[in-house]
Every structure is written in structure tokens, then in C-alpha cells.
Amino acid sequence: MARVVLDTPLPQLDRLFDYAIPPAIAEQVVPGVRVTAPLRAEGRLADGLVVDVGDTTEFDGALTPLESVVSPARVLAPEVWSLARRVSDRQAGSANDVLRLAIPRRSVAVERKWLAQGSPRDVPQLAHPVAGYEGGLIESAVDGGGRLALRSLPGVVELSDGAWVGRWAVTLAQAAVRAVISGRSAIIAVPDYRDQEQLEAVLRTVAPAGSVASLDARRTNAQRYAAFLSCLPQPDDGVSTPRIIVGNRSVLYAPAAKLGLIALYDDGDPLFAEPLAPYAHARDVALVRQQQQECAVIFAGHTRTVEVQRLVELGYLSDVAPVPLVTPKVVPTAAQQRQQAGDGGRVPSAAFRTAAEALLAGPVLVQVARPGYVSLLACRRCGQAARCTNCAGPLQLASSHAVPSCAWCGRLVGDWACSECNNTTYRMVTRGSGRTAEELGRAFPGTRVVVSDGERPLTRVDDEPRTLVVATRGAEPIAAGGYAAIILLDGERMLQRESLHVGDDCLRWWSNAAALAAPGAPTVLAGVGGPLAQALTLWQQHSYAAAQLQDRRALGFPPALRVASVTGRPAAVQAALDAAEHVPIRDVLGPAPVPADGPRTLDDDQVRAIVRFEYAHGDAVAAALRGVIVRQATGARRPPAGRRRGRPAPTLRVKLDDPEIL
Template structure:
């Protein structure tokens, strides 16, 4: 006699359960496909748990005791083999659990949507006329068509500027996806946020049928998301467009592309904290699809791959350089003045003809206040948070706890007077509104979202990343608060500033001026000469001697001292440099937790991640056996820290 055995992956965050378990699949459950959702007993906990069927085999009756699958939740194969292999490889690289990866991509079951699903979609391919338009866009970039046909890998420097009210990068990625769709393969495009998603979808809908586009967006309802996920399980090719987790869509991809990979929104905040760029690299290696990193700038991570020859450097056939004007801090006529005289004159002239973009660092009126006498930062007496003002003469409010500080006094000098230390979008709008009488002022930030502005005279005050599109492009762009942005304590602040400024400069009309106020040095020169890859290369070269990412990989190990010490001891047995481990050092916590950093080469990634994962599992098992009362895990690991600090 033989019996059917299902190997399942439990839907559990516990690290000790991150492996395949064997269960007897009784005959009364009928045919259960690979990828189906089932419910199985967990003997150690005495409860039922959801699981995915990864494999079904036949085996002769043996003496080993196996539990039995309790029930089938759904026969829809939501975990095809390629998705499981991708989740497993990504999780192993990050020393995490495969179920944590799957939780990002497999939506909750929607019974009504599932019953209405017929899985009979017909391939909707672009027409010959559309392909001609797509090829016209792709031929603007040297060798891009050949790279897509050969399923190659490239870093594409997108053409800046506006074409009417269309961004060239949306045309580029739409054309590449349409070309791949026409060949009978699916495409995946990841963008940072909903604004970029809407712009890309508008460009895609002009090239390919709507039924061939699948949107993957956190703003969707659960039924909408599940309906789109079921579409990606079908054989008919499609184009998946979405945010960071769209990279895991279970299609057979012929193209995987990402726009602006330096955006912090691509950093997954949930364990195992895998960056979309890293997941995309793993997926391309597994499936052999074409891979594109596109942007106005280039991260040091992508430049490292270009220098190693792993990515092809793709440039436009015709170089387009925005008209950038720099003004150093020494050129500012008065201390504290934010707008250079040349930038002011350019804005005054441009405001008579069309919209002018003014980029600022922060939203609000005055995000921070200081003591008027000693200039000490004004802090909340209750929680120590920074005090800010919503308008001129307003009562200071804490940015952390929201309490008002009506009777504030300085703990350093006992003064009761406050001074505005920073200008947000609303204060800038107030100041420039008085300087430009009769000109409409538009605020665009998180509290005041604006998608588009007409081609009429206006001052658009926008925080970085919230800049709306202007019809025909802005007649001038002013980039303020640059020196303040560069002072942020962040390893990658230079890259981030260059990305913010480049994306804003790309919204200008061709030939119209972009003024970077109060900034000189390497970042300013890279923007002025539009040589962002060269700046990324210099950043990479400066970090290599210090063993900082991305020249090396960095892992963070955090937990109770004994657990961290055991993990570090296991690492010291590996062939790593003597200075690979930094720390541990204490961190603020109730249970005396500590933190350490581990620096290692990419070639040692597999053995380091395996060792750290084994340490996490061992500590979890010890905690389970000891029946620890604390809900906090004794050891946590995070690989590929973008900005490591102890």
C-alpha cells in the first residue's frame, strides 16, 4: 500500500518552522494541486495552521508517523513552483523566512473573486502600429533594443525634460514592456509610489490593451488586489505594474524593470527587509529575463554592477543636458537669505510666462524652532520632541506628541522667546507670495497633494518628491535648502540629494533654467554637468577603503547579550577578516539589548546568511523550550543595511 504525502510550507513567522513539513494527504480530499492552500495540525502547539502545498509525492507505508492534512482551503494554485523558488532564494539571501516573503505577494483569499475567476484570459498583444511607436522610443537609447531581444541586463540613463505633458521615462518603460509583451512574455515594472504608478499606467494604456495590464497597488481594495493576483497566475502574458512587492508577481517574466531604485520606498520595512533591487537581481538570475535599472541618477549599488561588467551602461543616442545654474553659499548676499539674486530674477521672468517650481526641504510653516537668545533647539518639556509652528505667531506644537507649548522657556538661558529656524513649504509660499504679487501660489506636499498644474503663470512650492507635472514643463526651477539637505547624518545623503534635484530638474521645459541655490562641491558639479554616474562611481571608490556598502555587504545583529555573543562566536569560525565584526554595543531597551555589525564580501554572502539564520533558529528553539515570558525575540538579524550605524 502507498499513501500520498504533501510537503507543505507553513504560513508562520517562527524561524524554526521555516522548512517543509510532510503530511499525509487523505484520499477523501481528492486531487490537491501544488500551490493550493490547506490547513494542517501543528502538533507542538495543538492548533491548526494554514500552509501551502509545495510538493505531492507517493510513498510506501512506513513506520514514520505523519499527521494528516485537515482540510483544503482553496484549490487555486496560488504558490506556483517559480514563486516558491523565488521566495526561498530571496529569504535565504536575507537570512529570513520564505513565508514572510509570500505574505507580501499572496493576498488574502476572496471567495467571491475566486469563484468568478475563470482562468481563461486570452493574450492581448499590442498591434503593429503600437510596436512601431515603441521601437521609435527604444531606438533613442543605444543598444537597448538588442539588449531586450537578448534578455540582457542594463542600467539606463533616462532622458530628462518633458514632451508636452508626458515624462520620457514613462514612455521608455512602457515601450520596453510593450516590446516584451509582443514577444509572448510578461513584464514587471516597479515604481516608488502611487504618483509614478499613475503616470506610468497612463503611458502604458496608450500602447497596450487594458486587459493586459495588472496593477499592484496598496491603495487597491482586497478584492481588486486578489483579482489582479489571480490574473498573474494565468498563462496569458501581461504587464504587472506596482510598488516594491510587485517584483514577486508569479508571472513568467521576460522583463523586470525598476524606476529610480534609490528611492527609500523600495526598502521593505517588514522582515526580512529585502530591498526591491536585491529581489529583482535574484529573480533575473533565476529566470533569465531582461533586467533594466532606469533613472535620472544612478545609485552606487547599480554603478558597482556596471563597473563589474554585470550591467550594460545604456545611454541616449542624443545627449540631453538640462540648463543648470549653481550659486555657492558665498554668493548669497545676506546671511539667512534663501534665494540668490540670479535665481530670483530668473523666477521673476519665468513667472510672467508660465509655472515656476520651487523645491524646498520640508513641509509646513516652520518645522523647527530655536531659542531667540541662545539659538538652542526648542524641545517639548514632556517628550523632548522638536517644537514647530503652523503659521506666523502660532502657539508652538511638538512634532512628536502633539502637545502645545504655551508657557515654553529655554532650559539653557531661561528665555521665553522663540525664533523660526527653518522654512517649510507654507512659510516659503507666504514669503514668495509677497515677493511675487499677483502670481498664483500653489503648495504641493504631503498635506496638499497636487498631481498637475496648467501652463499658466504660478509659483509651485513643493517638497522633494511631491512635485506636480506642469503642462509643457516648468519655465524655471529653483532648488532651495540644498545646504540644509546635505547636512543630514546619512551615508547616502549626497546620492539622495542628487536624486531629488535631478528628478525636479527633469520637470523643466527644454532649455529653461534650473537654479541650485547655495550649493557647490561634488554634488552640485555632478548636477550641473549631468554626470550622475560619475558621482556614483566616486562615492563607491571613497567607501571601498572603509568597507562601507555597497562595496561590501553589512549585516545587523541585535538581541540580548548572550544570544548576540553566540551568533558572533559562530561568525568568528568563518573565513572572515579579523575586523569583520564591529561591536557589540548597548542600545536603549528595557532588557539590555546590544547590537553588532558584520561586514563581509559578496562572495561570502551565502555562508554568512546561513550561519546567521542558524543562530536565529537556535535561539528561537531555546526560547521555546525555556517558555520565555517575554514576547521579544532574543536575536534578530537584518542583512544589507543601506546606512549602517551603531
């Protein structure tokens, strides 16, 4: 008898099914292999994965036999199945949704090559102590399954091959090597490819040859599948070779039976929030897996998220700072200090002078809020925001000679007139990276100006003087030797975003940029004061996170409490709320109408309610909401005779720990 998890999106089929094993394939049916199995409810064959093989079943009738074994490769590792089951239960989702993230699509050619190879040679024993921290603290945590909230070292360092990387990458790479030489694997998750390139550059110089596996979305499916298979036990003898597995958020589901370390860098980055069901944040996945496999876990970053700070205050994570403490030189400026000549009042005079002096010594980084040329226009007479006459979307400019176009529908609006005063002239409100580069090029003649943003990504620049780098937040390239100065613009604009996390995000953007400065080089924060500027200036980001956590406890906001958003048609949402009444919850906010695709319109058919509850009751709330989803999926009436069978589209969506609602 084989217990199989079927590959189906139907929530009512999110369980293990017992199948009989035909004698012809009995030797091939082992835990982890891909199989095809009859699905009577749908009248078709379904793909599946064998979770377990046993002799007994709780089913009283005759078991349906499996159809076939697709491949002898055991792609579903036991630790991955346990993780998928726990994460899906925690998030009121299906284990199949997690397994789709964990197991790449099959590549027959890659799999055949892997099945034919022999066992690899032993990993050489190398020692790389972690530099910059109190002697042996990180090594002891890796060896003993410790849990750390690590304050990363700012600055950049040169590797033996001449490449420049952030110091944080060296720290995590050395910790991962520590796990590998002890015979255990390490998983390191980073937000995007820029961070992964730095990490891989370090690992090429310090990790044992052949010990690194890269799992990320930029690779082809064949490359990703080959890297995935390399993490599995060898097909000939079942021996697991220690691996350092690096990638983005989905790398946390990589197979690693002997796991020694899980590390996340910059867990506050929104790229760690999974946009697909069951919407589990990478930080939560790491914590679940750490508990299941009792390995070490490190949350590293130049800032401290409120979620990690909560775990520090609970004593679950240990706060670790560099010794001696390294702090960049940050200079805040008052909003009233402006340089009228060079940038129309946008750049404070202190920042302007700092950039002019630093350009003589090396490259200077200028961080701006938005890409493009001009992302927002307004009426020159009354100040009303310029809107599209077709869809009411905001107007923008692609260049200095372009006709205004709509950011939503893309329509050119050459005959625009203000809806308030009928004026036909406009002014630029928000300058993007292109416009900023143009203005600074005029302000600093003879200077090479380069732009790094989503359309023109740049990962590295040389150390030539008189080089001005204009980059959007998160797209800052690494300069050889570090930047001679860093100017942080548009702080007021960044803080105008309506979000519970706006302060956390801004502090993270600014801190990550300031960490790219050369030793002793100044970082000027333009036009921002208060607690944020103080935290950045003193390099006390963890203190800001502690203050934020205290405020959120008083207001009942995450992460002091957990929240679940329930979205759908009014009847479906009400059914979910009725089910939640039987479990301990704090309160329910809503239901309220949900904004549709256009921010200025509402979808009358969709409402959303927010359920707040304590962490201790998370499993009960998730189970109750999940039950409503299953009942809704199975409650469809049978179609009339002669019509095609089918089910209505789901009308209820549940997201636990939804980052978008606040």
C-alpha cells in the same frame, strides 16, 4: 504525499512538511493550492500552501493526513516559491515572510469569478520602438535577456490623450510592450503612486488592451487579489497570458512564469527598502529573480546609485545613455549670493531674478526640504535649539499665529524659555513648505502660489503663467509642457543629515526635480557647490556614483562590502557573533547601545553589532545568523504544568544590507 509550507511566524518551522493526501481530496491537492494541515507541535490546524506532490518521503514514520483543501486556485506559482526561498535564505529570514508579501489575502467572491471565467483572447501584436536611445539597443536587451543601467531621458512629454508624463515612463512602457508582444510578461516597479500613475497613463496608450495588471497597496484587497489572479495561468486550461505588471516594491514577487523583463525606476528611493522581514531591497529581489528566470533587467533613473554603479564596473550591467545626450540647463549659485528683500536672505539673487522672469512665461517650481510651516525653532539670543519641556523634542510652528508645539509628543509649549540663557523669544531656523509659500507670495504679488507636500499632495498643474509651485522633495507635480524654471532651495539643510547616502539622496532629489523642466528652462541650485553641484550641472550623476564607490572601497563601506546588523539583548547578540566566528567575515563593529524611540535616550537592554563580510560569503553568514535565531526560538523551557504554552518574544533581529545603520 504533499510537501507543504505552513503559514507560521515561527522560524523553526521554516521548511517543507510532508503530509499524507486523503483519498477524498486527492484530485484537489495539486501544487500551489491553499490547504489546512494539522500542526502537532502547536496542537492546532495551520494554513499552508502545497509546494510539491510526490510519491516518496524521507520521513520514516506514518505521515499525518491533510485536513482540507481551501481553494482550487493555484496561488503559489513555482517561480514565486523559488524566489521566496532564495530571497529568505539570502537575508537570513523565513520564506513565509516573503510569501505574505507576494500573495494577497484571499477574497472568495473575486476568486469564484476568476475560476468561472474562460481563457482570454490572444494579445494583439503591436510594435512600439523605444525612442531616444541608439537604435535597437533596448529592444535587443529585452529580446536577449540583457542587463542594463539606463540613464533616463529628462523632460516631460504629452501623450495622445493629452496627459503629460515623464519621458522615463514612456521608455519603460515601450520596453514592456516589447516583451509582451513576444509572448512574455514584464514587471515594472516604481517607488510610489505618483510614478505609477505616469506609467499607467502611458500604458493605456501603447499597451495591448487588457494586458496591464496593477499591484499596489493603494488598492483594496479585493482589487489587488483580482489583479494577482489575472497574472496566474488560466484555471480552465493552464495557459499563461502575457501581462505588464506594475506596482511598488512588492510587485517583484508577482507570478509570471514566462518573464521577459524586470524594470526598476529610481532604485535609490528609500521606498524600495522593505521595512518588513526579511528586509530585502527591491533591487536585490530583482537581481535574484533575473538570475532564476534569465530575463532582461533594467535599472532606470536620472541618477545612478552606488549599488548599480558597482554592478556596472563589474561588467554585470551595461551602461546605456540617450543618443543624443540630453542635459537640462542647471545653474549653481554660491552660498554668499542672497536676496535680502524678498526672502530674508534665503533665496540667492540669481534664483530670485530667474523666477521673476520665468513666471511671465509659465509655472515655476520651488523645491524645499521640509513640509509644514516651521519645523525647527531656536533661541533668538544664543541660538540653542528650542526643546520641549516635557520630552526634549524639537519645537515647531504650524502657522504664523500658532503656539509652538513638540514634534514628538505634540504638547503645546506656550511658556517656553531657553535652557541655556533663559531667554523667552525664539527665531525660525527651518522653514517648511507652508512658510515658504507665504514668503514667496509676498515677494511675488499677483502670483498664484500652490503647495504640494505630504498633507496636500498634488500630481499635476496646468501651464498657466504666474503660477508658483512650492513642493517638498519627491512631491513635485508635473507641469503641462514642463516648468519655465525650477529653484532648488535648502540644499545646505538637506546635506546636514548624518547618513552615508546623504549625497546620493540629495543628487537624486535635485535631478528628479530638474528633469521636470521645459526644454531649455533653467534650474537654479541654491547655495551648494563642490562635486554634487558639478555632477548636477554637467548631468554626470554616474561619475559621482563612481567616485563614491571608490571612496567606499577604501573605507570598507557598502556596497563595497555587505553588512549585517545584529540587534537584541547583549547575550543574544553575543551568541550571534560567536556563530559568525566560524564563517569568513571581515570584522565586527560593536556591540554598542541602540537609540530607543526618543533620539535623546538610549535603551540599555538593546545593543547592536555590525558584521562586515564579502559578497562571496553572504550565504554562509546568513545561514550562521539564521541558525542562532532558530536556536533561540526553540530554546525556551517548557512552561510549568497547568500553565498556558507559549514562547518568549524574540530578542534578536538580523538585518542584512541594513540601510539605516550608516
